[in-house]
Amino acid sequence: MSQNLPLHTQLYDAMIQRIRSGAWKEGDRVPSEKSLVAEFGTSRGPVRQALASLRAEGMIVGGRGAPPRVQRTVPAQSFDTFLSFTEWARSIDRSPGQRVIEASRRPATEEIARELGIAPDEAVVEVIRLRLLDGEPAMIERSVHPFWVGRHLLAADLDGGSIYQTLLALHIAPVRARHVIDAVAAHPLDAEWLGVAAGSPLLRARRVTRDEHGGVIESADDRYLPSMTTFVIENTAEHRIPLTREPA
Amino acid sequence: MSQNLPLHTQLYDAMIQRIRSGAWKEGDRVPSEKSLVAEFGTSRGPVRQALASLRAEGMIVGGRGAPPRVQRTVPAQSFDTFLSFTEWARSIDRSPGQRVIEASRRPATEEIARELGIAPDEAVVEVIRLRLLDGEPAMIERSVHPFWVGRHLLAADLDGGSIYQTLLALHIAPVRARHVIDAVAAHPLDAEWLGVAAGSPLLRARRVTRDEHGGVIESADDRYLPSMTTFVIENTAEHRIPLTREPA
DNA sequence: GCAGCGAAGTTGTCATGACTTCTTTCATCG
DNA sequence: CGATGAAAGAAGTCATGACAACTTCGCTGC
Numbered sequence: 185m186s187q188n189l190p191l192h193t194q195l196y197d198a199m200i201q202r203i204r205s206g207a208w209k210e211g212d213r214v215p216s217e218k219s220l221v222a223e224f225g226t227s228r229g230p231v232r233q234a235l236a237s238l239r240a241e242g243m244i245v246g247g248r249g250a251p252p253r254v255q256r257t258v259p260a261q262s263f264d265t266f267l268s269f270t271e272w273a274r275s276i277d278r279s280p281g282q283r284v285i286e287a288s289r290r291p292a293t294e295e296i297a298r299e300l301g302i303a304p305d306e307a308v309v310e311v312i313r314l315r316l317l318d319g320e321p322a323m324i325e326r327s328v329h330p331f332w333v334g335r336h337l338l339a340a341d342l343d344g345g346s347i348y349q350t351l352l353a354l355h356i357a358p359v360r361a362r363h364v365i366d367a368v369a370a371h372p373l374d375a376e377w378l379g380v381a382a383g384s385p386l387l388r389a390r391r392v393t394r395d396e397h398g399g400v401i402e403s404a405d406d407r408y409l410p411s412m413t414t415f416v417i418e419n420t421a422e423h424r425i426p427l428t429r430e431p432a
Numbered sequence: 433m434s435q436n437l438p439l440h441t442q443l444y445d446a447m448i449q450r451i452r453s454g455a456w457k458e459g460d461r462v463p464s465e466k467s468l469v470a471e472f473g474t475s476r477g478p479v480r481q482a483l484a485s486l487r488a489e490g491m492i493v494g495g496r497g498a499p500p501r502v503q504r505t506v507p508a509q510s511f512d513t514f515l516s517f518t519e520w521a522r523s524i525d526r527s528p529g530q531r532v533i534e535a536s537r538r539p540a541t542e543e544i545a546r547e548l549g550i551a552p553d554e555a556v557v558e559v560i561r562l563r564l565l566d567g568e569p570a571m572i573e574r575s576v577h578p579f580w581v582g583r584h585l586l587a588a589d590l591d592g593g594s595i596y597q598t599l600l601a602l603h604i605a606p607v608r609a610r611h612v613i614d615a616v617a618a619h620p621l622d623a624e625w626l627g628v629a630a631g632s633p634l635l636r637a638r639r640v641t642r643d644e645h646g647g648v649i650e651s652a653d654d655r656y657l658p659s660m661t662t663f664v665i666e667n668t669a670e671h672r673i674p675l676t677r678e679p680a
Numbered sequence: 681g682c683a684g685c686g687a688a689g690t691t692g693t694c695a696t697g698a699c700t701t702c703t704t705t706c707a708t709c710g
Numbered sequence: 711c712g713a714t715g716a717a718a719g720a721a722g723t724c725a726t727g728a729c730a731a732c733t734t735c736g737c738t739g740c
Contacts, residue, residue, distance in 0.1 A: 216719080216720060216721085217720075217721065218719090218720075218721095232721090232722090247720085247721055247722080248720090248721060248722070249719085249720055249721055249722085250719095250720070250721075251720070251721080252721090
């Protein structure tokens, strides 16, 4: 499969494989570093680096004199999966669906210009979509893109494909995102699309996605039906994660 | 201050200090590993380990041929700060407050028994508190503890101290937590305490906290006023974090 | 003045060896 | 038979040395 990857990456992949395949079961002790070194024929460095990666994801815990144990067999969702509704739905074996409510080009308001890091009145492209999970409404996604990104979307087949996939094909790759999560009451229009009463509580995730140079690719406002979707975060005393509780 | 800590920990602390003090400014290049090695008089290992920790927290980015840059000067909130309302409020320079609405001992319902990993009808202690930020209502916290934990709380000065601090003093230390985040409509009672209309959207975080042995210390249901508090998460393509979007 | 190229510097990766600290296990003693 | 303690095993920590891959910057030629 992959021959030119660093050793520690190959080891990591091999270990993930064993955990997923059940060769290393949940609660099991992982083989000792010494035996792993012997098996893979490397030095201790790469082995420890691979184990450290697993540990950082919470796949294994413990150690300090004793071999670590397998903690979780389900890995944290990758960046892709967390950013793309389509990828996510597929990863949990649900069929994604969507209805484009609006796709328009317009000048940026002052607020949007600030969020996207562009000048006011520069053109932006706004896409509003209703997202479905197994045919049922799950969330409303409102995303605003600067024109250099958005122009590709106006031309694309929004009903069929995923925005994320479309952009990837154009080598516009998101590498960093910041999510602000809170709750809002459903606007009458949102409520109609989602099939709930106006004023119902919705879980809102506002997202700013950036490319490798720090340029903003999109500013999105996702409103989930809490009965369909939740966010789950795990936290340990050892590992700080980029999660903060902030005053509004 | 600390003399017996591992070298890489000391280096990490020193670097954090420099970032916070502004010696290393945001956007700056971090000194090269070679110069850090020379300055601290260690080998490259501990230096790289310290840098790796900073990187895992998103404090520095880049590298690969070029010295890394300082990305963020505000560290991710520590486990303590994220778990304890009191600690959190203090860390953002707001004064925490609270009113105990209820503190009671009762037999566990089936659902609560399952969450806490105890037998149904075993005793549990439930504490319901209104939490204030600068005197204003910010959230309602409902926490349920197994009796071996809760009995200390019934005896403690709940109005004055923090549950977290109380438990720490008893060597009951949370080390792992799982948060499920969604949105709910305010119950009439909650609404009254929080000073909003019944049915208003609230940001709900359900939390299960465990000790080092995996035993459940508390199962909590926090309901935040979205106008007072939000959760912020940062995500990069390189680092997976224990964050998932899940179907409800 | 600008583009392209090459050298130097820096980080990524890996091996080896050694010591410390903690856990586990097992044998021994009460 | 249980508790205690010693020994063995394992992970944590650190140093040293080396090479590869990448970035940056200055120099040269156009």
